[in-house]
Amino acid sequence: MLLHADHLTIKFGGLTAVKDLDMQLNKGELVGLIGPNGAGKTTAFNMITGVYAPTQGKVLLEDKDITGKKSPTAPGMRPDQITALGVARTFQNIRLFTNLSVLDNVIIAHHLHLKSSLMGAVLRLPGYRREEKEMREKAIQVLKAVGLEKLYKEEAGNLAYGQQRRLEIARALATNPKLLLLDEPAAGMNPQEGEELMQFIEAIRKDFDLTILMIEHDMKVVMGICERIYVLDHGETIAQGTPNEIQTNSRVIEAYLGVDASA
Numbered sequence: 001m002l003l004h005a006d007h008l009t010i011k012f013g014g015l016t017a018v019k020d021l022d023m024q025l026n027k028g029e030l031v032g033l034i035g036p037n038g039a040g041k042t043t044a045f046n047m048i049t050g051v052y053a054p055t056q057g058k059v060l061l062e063d064k065d066i067t068g069k070k071s072p073t074a075p076g077m078r079p080d081q082i083t084a085l086g087v088a089r090t091f092q093n094i095r096l097f098t099n100l101s102v103l104d105n106v107i108i109a110h111h112l113h114l115k116s117s118l119m120g121a122v123l124r125l126p127g128y129r130r131e132e133k134e135m136r137e138k139a140i141q142v143l144k145a146v147g148l149e150k151l152y153k154e155e156a157g158n159l160a161y162g163q164q165r166r167l168e169i170a171r172a173l174a175t176n177p178k179l180l181l182l183d184e185p186a187a188g189m190n191p192q193e194g195e196e197l198m199q200f201i202e203a204i205r206k207d208f209d210l211t212i213l214m215i216e217h218d219m220k221v222v223m224g225i226c227e228r229i230y231v232l233d234h235g236e237t238i239a240q241g242t243p244n245e246i247q248t249n250s251r252v253i254e255a256y257l258g259v260d261a262s263a
């Protein structure tokens with residue numbers, strides 16, 4: 001098992017955004033996390049990546065406790081430490097430096113997420129310069145993998161929407177993840193782009209030896225590539241299973257359509 005989100009609960013004031021989420025990901029799996037708006041999906045990602053510390057429960061990566069910190073002085077892991085251990089993510093809203101080149105976006109993501117290299121970068125230490133060369137090579141490698149290598153000099157803001165989404169994934173891949181978390185990668189894509197995205201996700205899973213957890217509203221994408229699916233609604237895990245099981249689950253249908261499916 002690669003990841004165990006072990007009975008995670010998080011409360012924001014009176015709101016329980018995620019309640020008792022118990023999720024296990026096996027190495028190499030491609031798993032979906034779905035549910036209506038506000039169900040707690042992004043919040044689950046934020047707990048796995050250490051942005052939020054759960055109110056209860058813990059996060060284990062290959063049996064190592066990577067649960068986030070409740071405060072800067074509390075025990076637990078910082079997001080950059082979790083990234084360094086092999087957990088990378090993309091964001092629901094694209095977060096690129098639109099004025100920088102495609103290549104610099106990848107290199108900078110690497111710096112920001114792996115803080116250890118920041119001081120070396122500022123002081124231009126010899127170790128850093130070697131690292132910089134390696135980072136450039138790594139950046140080119142991931143840009144090739146996502147099909148953006150020819151656009152490496154282009155300003156990120158000039159890319160088409162689907163290309164920007166791929167660049168976001170390239171940035172995540174540059175940190176050498178074992179686990180990749182994708183937050184609505186197909187958002188805003190047309191059916192054709194969605195289709196291409198599915199093939200692309202399958203390809204990077206294989207090429208980079210990844211385990212992938214994907215939040216997605218596009219059911220064609222989710223049902224098309226996920227091996228297993230977890231369904232959240234109002235913070236609660238209302239179902240888990242194969243795409244077939246999920247599609248015929250009455251609680252899931254009810255949550256999505258707001259009607260009692262058995263009626």
Ligand SMILES: Nc1ncnc2c1ncn2[C@@H]1O[C@H](COP(=O)(O)OP(=O)(O)OP(=O)(O)O)[C@@H](O)[C@H]1O
Nearest residue numbers: 012015017035036037038039040041042043044092
């Ligand atoms: N930092 C926060 N403070 C207070 N409430 C929060 C915070 N983060 C999330 N929430 C609340 O937690 C709930 C779950 O939000 P979350 O963003 O995880 O939903 P989601 O499933 O990702 O929805 P969507 O599909 O719209 O992206 C929402 O009610 C949201 O308002």
Ligand SMILES: [Mg+2]
Nearest residue numbers: 041042043092
């Ligand atoms: Mg969300």
